[in-house]
Amino acid sequence: MTIIKSALVQTQVGVDRDANLKNAKKFIEEAAKGGAKLICLPECFNSPYGVKFFDKYAECVPNGPTCEMLSNVAKDNQIYLVGGTIPEIYENKYYNTCTVWNPCGEMIAKYRKIHLFDIDIPGGITFKESDILSPGKELATFCIDDVKIGLGICYDMRFEELAKLYRLMGCSMIIYPGAFNMTTGPMHWELLQRGRALDNQIYVCAISPARGTQGYIAWGHSQFTNPWGKVICQADHTEKVVHCDLDFKECDVVRQQIPIFKQRRCDVYDTINKIN
Numbered sequence: 001m002t003i004i005k006s007a008l009v010q011t012q013v014g015v016d017r018d019a020n021l022k023n024a025k026k027f028i029e030e031a032a033k034g035g036a037k038l039i040c041l042p043e044c045f046n047s048p049y050g051v052k053f054f055d056k057y058a059e060c061v062p063n064g065p066t067c068e069m070l071s072n073v074a075k076d077n078q079i080y081l082v083g084g085t086i087p088e089i090y091e092n093k094y095y096n097t098c099t100v101w102n103p104c105g106e107m108i109a110k111y112r113k114i115h116l117f118d119i120d121i122p123g124g125i126t127f128k129e130s131d132i133l134s135p136g137k138e139l140a141t142f143c144i145d146d147v148k149i150g151l152g153i154c155y156d157m158r159f160e161e162l163a164k165l166y167r168l169m170g171c172s173m174i175i176y177p178g179a180f181n182m183t184t185g186p187m188h189w190e191l192l193q194r195g196r197a198l199d200n201q202i203y204v205c206a207i208s209p210a211r212g213t214q215g216y217i218a219w220g221h222s223q224f225t226n227p228w229g230k231v232i233c234q235a236d237h238t239e240k241v242v243h244c245d246l247d248f249k250e251c252d253v254v255r256q257q258i259p260i261f262k263q264r265r266c267d268v269y270d271t272i273n274k275i276n
C-alpha cells in the first residue's frame with residue numbers, strides 16, 4: 001500500500017468523560033464516512049489536561065471504558081484508530097498512554113509518554129507532569145500493510161533522538177497526539193514537526209484538542225507534514241476533522257534524491273552521542 005487515507009480528529013475536551021467519549025466517537029464516525037482508514041485522536045481526549053486530573057480520570061488499559069469505546073468504534077467502522085492518549089493507571093503508577101486499534105477492534109500497540117512535560121516559562125507556562133506521572137520506557141510501532149508507523153506523545157516531539165530511532169527501525173511516519181499551549185504552540189508546534197519530518201524523511205502528524213476557553217488552553221492546529229518537511233494540511237484551532245491522503249512513495253522519492261541516511265558519518269557522531 002502506498003496511499004493511506006488519513007484523518008486527524010481535533011475534538012473539544014471538557015470535564016465530563018462520557019461526553020468526551022461520545023463526542024470523539026461522533027467525529028471518528030464522521031471521519032470514517034469521509035473515507036479515512038487511519039484516524040487519530042488528540043492527547044488527553046477523554047479528560048481535561050492537567051496534573052490535578054490525571055489520577056481522577058485514570059483507567060486501566062485495555063480494560064477500561066475508554067478502551068472499550070475505541071475498540072468498538074474501530075471495529076464498527078473498519079478503521080485503524082490511534083486513540084490519542086488517556087491517563088492510565090498500572091500497578092499504582094500513572095502514565096500518559098496512547099493505544100492503537102485495528103479494524104478487528106484489537107489493540108495492536110501501546111505507548112507510554114517517555115519524555116514528561118516539565119517546563120517553566122515565567123509569564124508563559126509552568127507545567128510538571130512528573131509530579132504525578134511516571135515516564136514510559138519503550139518505543140512502540142504498528143504497521144498498516146507495509147507502512148511502519150512510530151508513536152510519540154506531545155513533548156516527545158522535542159527529542160530528535162526518539163524520532164531518529166523510529167526512522168532507523170524502518171518507520172515512514174510518526175504520529176504524535178499532543179496538546180501544545182498558547183505560549184509554546186505558536187513558537188514551536190509547526191517547526192518541531194517540520195524538523196522531525198525533514199530530518200528523518202518521514203511523514204509526521206500531530207493531533208491537538210480544539211482550543212477551549214477554560215483550564216489548559218490548547219493551541220489546536222492539528223497538522224500533517226510530508227517527508228520534505230512541508231506542512232500539507234493544518235487545522236485552525238476549532239473542533240474539526242482534517243483529512244489527508246498520505247502517499248508513502250514520497251518517502252522513497254526524497255530518500256533517493258537527498259540520500260542523507262546513506263551519508264551519515266556515524267564514525268564521527270559516535271563520540272558526540274556519548275556526551276551527556
Ligand SMILES: O=C(O)CCC(=O)C(=O)O
Pocket residue numbers: 043116117153154155156158178179180181184185188
Ligand atoms: O513541548 C511543549 O511545549 C508542550 C508539550 C505538552 O504540552 C505536552 O507534552 O503535553
